[in-house]
Amino acid sequence: MSGFTEIQSRAAPVSSTGAIGWIRQNLVSTPMNTFFTLIGVYLIYKFLPPLLDWAIFSANFAGSDEHACNSGGACWVFVKQRASLFIYGFYPSEQYWRLDAVFVLLAITFVPQFFDAFPYKKWFGIFSITGLPVISYFIISGGILGLEHVETESWGGLSLTLIIAFVGIVAALPFGVLLALGRRSNMPIIRTMCVIFIEVWRGVPLISVLFMASVMLPLFLPEGVTFNKLLRAMIGIVMFQSAYMAEVIRGGLQAIPKGQYEAASALGLSYWRSMTFIILPQALKLVIPGIVNTFIALFKDTTLVLIIGLFDVLGAVQSAIVDPNWPGVATEGYVFAAFCFWIFCFTMSRYSMRLERKLHTGHKR
Amino acid sequence: MSATNAQPSPENNGLAVEIKAMHKWYGQFHVLKDINLEVKQGERIVICGPSGSGKSTMIRCINRLEEHQEGQILVQGIELTDDLKKIDEIRREVGMCFQHFNLFPHLTVLENCTLAPIWVRKMPKAQAEEIAMKYLERVKITDQALKYPGQLSGGQQQRVAIARSLCMNPKIMLFDEPTSALDPEMIKEVLDVMVELANEGMTMLCVTHEMGFAKMVADRVIFMDAGQIVEENEPNEFFNNPQNDRTKLFLSQILDH
Ligand SMILES: Nc1ncnc2c1ncn2[C@@H]1O[C@H](COP(=O)(O)OP(=O)(O)O)[C@@H](O)[C@H]1O
Numbered sequence: 288m289s290g291f292t293e294i295q296s297r298a299a300p301v302s303s304t305g306a307i308g309w310i311r312q313n314l315v316s317t318p319m320n321t322f323f324t325l326i327g328v329y330l331i332y333k334f335l336p337p338l339l340d341w342a343i344f345s346a347n348f349a350g351s352d353e354h355a356c357n358s359g360g361a362c363w364v365f366v367k368q369r370a371s372l373f374i375y376g377f378y379p380s381e382q383y384w385r386l387d388a389v390f391v392l393l394a395i396t397f398v399p400q401f402f403d404a405f406p407y408k409k410w411f412g413i414f415s416i417t418g419l420p421v422i423s424y425f426i427i428s429g430g431i432l433g434l435e436h437v438e439t440e441s442w443g444g445l446s447l448t449l450i451i452a453f454v455g456i457v458a459a460l461p462f463g464v465l466l467a468l469g470r471r472s473n474m475p476i477i478r479t480m481c482v483i484f485i486e487v488w489r490g491v492p493l494i495s496v497l498f499m500a501s502v503m504l505p506l507f508l509p510e511g512v513t514f515n516k517l518l519r520a521m522i523g524i525v526m527f528q529s530a531y532m533a534e535v536i537r538g539g540l541q542a543i544p545k546g547q548y549e550a551a552s553a554l555g556l557s558y559w560r561s562m563t564f565i566i567l568p569q570a571l572k573l574v575i576p577g578i579v580n581t582f583i584a585l586f587k588d589t590t591l592v593l594i595i596g597l598f599d600v601l602g603a604v605q606s607a608i609v610d611p612n613w614p615g616v617a618t619e620g621y622v623f624a625a626f627c628f629w630i631f632c633f634t635m636s637r638y639s640m641r642l643e644r645k646l647h648t649g650h651k652r
Numbered sequence: 653m654s655a656t657n658a659q660p661s662p663e664n665n666g667l668a669v670e671i672k673a674m675h676k677w678y679g680q681f682h683v684l685k686d687i688n689l690e691v692k693q694g695e696r697i698v699i700c701g702p703s704g705s706g707k708s709t710m711i712r713c714i715n716r717l718e719e720h721q722e723g724q725i726l727v728q729g730i731e732l733t734d735d736l737k738k739i740d741e742i743r744r745e746v747g748m749c750f751q752h753f754n755l756f757p758h759l760t761v762l763e764n765c766t767l768a769p770i771w772v773r774k775m776p777k778a779q780a781e782e783i784a785m786k787y788l789e790r791v792k793i794t795d796q797a798l799k800y801p802g803q804l805s806g807g808q809q810q811r812v813a814i815a816r817s818l819c820m821n822p823k824i825m826l827f828d829e830p831t832s833a834l835d836p837e838m839i840k841e842v843l844d845v846m847v848e849l850a851n852e853g854m855t856m857l858c859v860t861h862e863m864g865f866a867k868m869v870a871d872r873v874i875f876m877d878a879g880q881i882v883e884e885n886e887p888n889e890f891f892n893n894p895q896n897d898r899t900k901l902f903l904s905q906i907l908d909h
């Protein structure tokens with residue numbers, strides 16, 4: 288072998304990108320790519336200007352009744368006028384501050400989760416799923432500390448949507464974990480019970496669950512015994528979504544190599560400790576996209592409570608658009624409702640992406 | 653390393669592990685047949701044999717990762733039965749290292765080492781960390797303590813795995829082919845740690861085909877084939893004067909290349 292001369296390393300070539308470079312690389316790199324770029328440009332040209340025109344430029348923002356809407360654009364005056372119905376439902380207006388307080392609490396506990404360096408962030412997170420629901424319940428429902436009691440029948444609008452979704456999310460995850468662990472248990476009785484539970488709830492449509500909860504259940508209860516409608520709906524939703532959640536989590540559990548269980552056992556960790564510290568953190572991390580998917584589905588499924596006479600944000604919108612004083616505002620109402628759902632679902636989706644990135648700890652073996 | 657003093661205790665005749673007429677089946681498959689083995693405190697045993705002969709299964713029975721169906725296994729004088737308390741007690745005395753390390757990928761190296769002392773030994777966190785750093789230093793990996801296992805090389809991971817076991821202060825260490833998943837240049841760094849451990853008097857049962865290691869530290873070499881212990885001898889005799897034909901064949905296969 289001849290002598291060895293080391294070649295000095297050189298700096299990496301200067302990036303050839305920049306605006307033009309970026310367009311070359313991403314928009315017109317191949318004929319196919321150019322073709323789709325053209326289609327995209329055409330679609331934007333065709334649909335964006337009229338949409339913007341309707342939603343913003345010719346839209347009506349000022350005014351207080353239907354006569355203000357005369358420009359042919361969107362009638363946001365309607366949404367503005369009905370905003371309190373959409374957000375607070377039939378909650379007594381002099382008590383709105385209580386719902387506002389809960390919204391503020393919600394924001395205070397959740398916003399820190401989006402910032403890495405926030406102090407006590409973990410405690411904010413823990414509080415948001417433990418203390419917050421309890422405190423919120425007492426604030427909203429009242430009946431203590433001189434707060435006037437507000438029947439659940441008056442709860443409605445976006446606040447009701449959030450309440451149902453939040454309770455559903457906070458309860459479905461732990462139940463889902465327990466069901467998933469149960470389904471993989473060595474104990475035949477527990478396993479069978481979990482399998483039956485999951486398969487029954489997963490096999491029926493949520494709408495029929497809600498119908499049964501509101502129409503059938505009272506038939507079996509003794510005369511005079513009433514059982515809060517909202518509570519029934521919530522139980523139905525939680526059962527239903529836990530069954531889905533359980534299967535998502537089971538997928539994660541199955542992906543954890545047997546060696547992890549063995550290493551945990553060999554160190555003397557008990558079943559619950561190895562689950563808590565070793566298996567579940569890894570399994571849940573693997574299925575974050577699936578979990579969030581279930582959360583988003585749950586959030587949107589809350590609209591189904593409409594059919595049993597609960598007034599979520601969509602229900603509030605629907606009742607408002609049939610108002611004869613406000614003709615032709617259905618589109619605005621539905622766009623508003625859709626926007627409410629989209630904001631929350633999109634936030635969840637972004638949060639889950641952050642979480643996935645943060646929990647990534649190097650390569651899996 | 654906290655000395656595993658080889659003082660015989662009256663109740664177990666100074667035996668660390670005692671296996672008597674042990675049998676095990678996987679369904680219909682008779683994987684271990686009439687295993688009899690006594691390991692004294694501080695003794696170092698190397699187990700070898702062809703793949704599928706039941707070596708892993710045997711040592712995994714010792715800390716009950718596998719269940720035996722017949723015969724008796726006593727570890728530090730405690731008999732392994734279905735009694736979960738006894739199993740826990742034994743697992744606290746027995747450390748194990750696996751072929752594929754099985755570190756916890758979501759925890760840092762340090763957390764890997766402190767988890768069991770904190771939750772099983774109920775040790776305060778600060779003390780657990782101090783002990784963990786001590787063992788990480790022994791396996792020469794302190795500068796990686798805050799990294800995640802996925803960021804380490806195979807040899808480093810296996811050394812962390814050894815440190816993790818040692819943090820529980822075990823009396824007995826089981827090794828199941830600790831170097832077979834490693835690139836050749838990393839085997840030595842792991843074997844060095846194991847040799848050091850052996851020299852300190854740890855009771856060790858190692859499944860390995862590193863014959864150099866066997867010659868250097870083993871008190872006894874055990875050869876298994878088809879679920880049976882076919883031959884056992886002290887290393888010199890075992891390698892230079894094997895008695896059984898199957899041992900001879902096996903040794904010629906692993907030494908002749
Ligand atoms: N969980 C299991 N179920 C059924 N058979 C198994 C199982 N684990 C191991 N075996 C079989 O038992 C035999 C011994 O395996 P093992 O102890 O891993 O061998 P070794 O470690 O000596 O290579 C092999 O034939 C293997 O296929």
Ligand SMILES: [Mg+2]
Pocket residue numbers: 707708709828829
């Ligand atoms: Mg093996």
